[in-house]
Amino acid sequence: MPEAKICEVCALDCPCDDVYMTVFSVHVCPDCRYGNPAYKxxxxxxxxxxxxxxxxxxxxxxxxxxxxxxxxxxxxxxxxxxxxxxxxxxxxxxxxxxxxxxxxxxxxxxxxxxxxxxxxxxxxx
Missing domain, CATH: 3.90.530.10 (XPA C-terminal domain)
Structure with missing residues (x-):
């Protein structure tokens, strides 16, 4: 069973950005990625x-x-x-x-x- 992808910023179970997951090992949704300067x-x-x-x-x-x-x-x-x-x-x-x-x-x-x-x-x- 695949692990649930929960955004580490908003804690919602939503689709996370695949590039950020594979390259940076960070689970973050697109909304939080663009809204949070830490993910710039x-x-x-x-x-x-x-x-x-x-x-x-x-x-x-x-x-x-x-x-x-x-x-x-x-x-x-x-x-x-x-x-x-x-x-x-x-x-x-x-x-x-x-x-x-x-x-x-x-x-x-x-x-x-x-x-x-x-x-x-x-x-x-």
Missing amino acids: LLTKDVAKKTYLLTDSTMETLPCLRKPNPKHEAFAPLRLYLQKTCEATAIRQHGSLENVAVEKKKRECAKYEKAVARTKSQVSRL
Whole structure:
């Protein structure tokens, strides 16, 4: 007897999204999938920048591969579930607040490096 597919958000016994079940092992109905930001799909680049995840970490996460919309010869588009990216970032950095602090720290370091580079170029003139 097959296991009942109950949506993990609304707890209704309704048809769940097959793609989300097979790729992400998540039982979610289409209404909850589109209505809940936790089930949004993120590109690899957006996930890395938003949650400060590394390539090696991204390789361990489940992803949906689709043909690249820009050109068929390009590498396939990798889409990650926001919920799993968020959980991984929390596991790596402790909390989402720590991710924001680390982003700010990297931004400041990047700015300071640019200022130092500009000062050294001006001093050479």
